[in-house]
Amino acid sequence: MSDVSCSLPHAHSEQCHFQIAWTINPHMVPGSSDLEIAFTQHLNFKQLLRDAGAEVVELPFVCSAYDSVFTKDNALLLSSAGPASSVKPGASQLAVLANPLHGVRRAEQAGRKKALLSRGFSVVELPPQFKLEGGDLVVCAGHGIFMGHGFRSTLESAHALEVRIGVSVLPLKLVDPFLYHLDTALSVLKDGTAIACKRAFAPKSWELLVRSPWISKVIEVSEREALSFGCNLVQVGKTVILGSFLPGLMRSLKLQGYTPRYAPLSEFQRAGGSAACLVAEVHDHEALRSHAAGERSHATRESGLAGHTETLGLVTTSPTAARRSTSEYA
Template sequence: MRTSHCAYQVAWTINPHMKVGAVSWSRARAQHRLFRRALRAAGAQLLELPFVHGAYDCVFAKDNAVLLEQEGQKRALLASPVFRERRQEQHARARVLDRLGFDIFSPPPAHFEGGDLVVLPGAHGALLGHGQRSSRHAAVMLEIFLGAPVTPLELKDPHLYHLDTALHVLSDGTALVCREAFTPAALRTLERTEGIHQVLSVPREEALGFGLNLVEVGHTVFVGGPAPWVELLLHAQGRRPVTLPLDQFHLAGGSAACLVSQLHPARQAVRERARPGGVRPEMLDARLGAGPLG
């Protein structure tokens, strides 16, 4: 039975940020609506996914699958989450993506979560965070799916458990990075990765506040809470940071980047999308509750 309790909430603890019962439903709904309006105003196209009954973390749409468009065909590589609390939403997500016209690809045999993948500018490669939630062995299937090299980077901070909480790569190849989140070897690998033009450091305290969990739409970059150093760096790179209140999602361990799943163009489609007047960025986001709640 779907009731008012079938909605986004913190009902379990699977990361260090979570505290059961911490979320205010009304504040979360207001923040999510504001975020959606801001994305659309910046030029993003949004497609809403339904809430999955009993899977309260399904609002973090990025984690479920990697989405790719190649020659007009949409494809989805399903994730293979570590925790059963996230695995329970995968069958429902696969059915919906299939109805939306995606070709569905089975998940890698090794653990992989969407928050650990960062696609590089031009879709010529990607970064895979491993060591907390995802396995570096997932890189093989990701390379086949993306048709591009995938560079594993080892994460070492349990509070920055997904790559998109510790790093953001701007469309010009500038990497904003919390260095404390990575092993020394991973930082050396990042600095010599093709497609990364420069690496700029961000304080750990701002990363812990989800200051690197960003969404870029054109020259606008959405930040899910106060992050003055990140905003300063974004201004210096010619971006327009827009800070939105997403603290109710921080209580579950996510923020702006977690709440949407971008449809990435394949390498051969990037040039077409980059032309003036080209296709607006497409993203999927999830409802916060079942029935009329969302």
């Protein structure tokens, strides 16, 4: 998770905190969030994560990047030591840095890269033509990654990601601008249960999703529930944390054996994000790669980029090589 405000002293430090200062999605109305309420909601959400058993690591707020509180958008985090919420000593940790579409989000990435390097991650950067945002990535544990495209991430990025991390990536086209990131329209629980809004997807992509062997069951949410960020949830063990109170979805989760918990996140939802956006989970890389070894590439088939891996221009920075530049975050 990210801090909600900047900890570095500077001329405008009192104003350097989460706020809605621009409009890059249909939910955003500049000036509409309440900082005091946002602080309280963030604190309560963080405590609920810990109560559920998550190990929460806080990254610094990126100076003047007001959306940097949404840490999931910044990078895909992977570990060779299995699923975790933080770096494990001796484990191989990989962060695939996002290439955001909007300049106000790209401004976060240098600071996030430094913070991740200081935590022991090797950082992979895709070339700028491959637009990729963490909010468009939904990991299906032990299987692969669903990648949304249509508003922020580009279809070609699926193949670039698949080549670099050796994990199956299945692109899904999004069609509703209010559900602009895949994680606003889809969540996949660890048992393969998909929480999804049909309206958000192109018809072919919806069929690919519901017929995917990665999915064991689909709980279809209404448009109202999706627009209330019902799909943008966080799972910790058998606990599922929602940023909105949605009785119908909560009943469905209980029937599946889960314990739904409600952590109000209204101030962050005004900016277009909720529970999932605020958390960058570390995923089990080895389990994902093992499954991919037996599958034909989804991304290559969809994007038509087979045979072009030599042109991807990937860059990797190791924690050791970047140690000097990350000292302020150590």
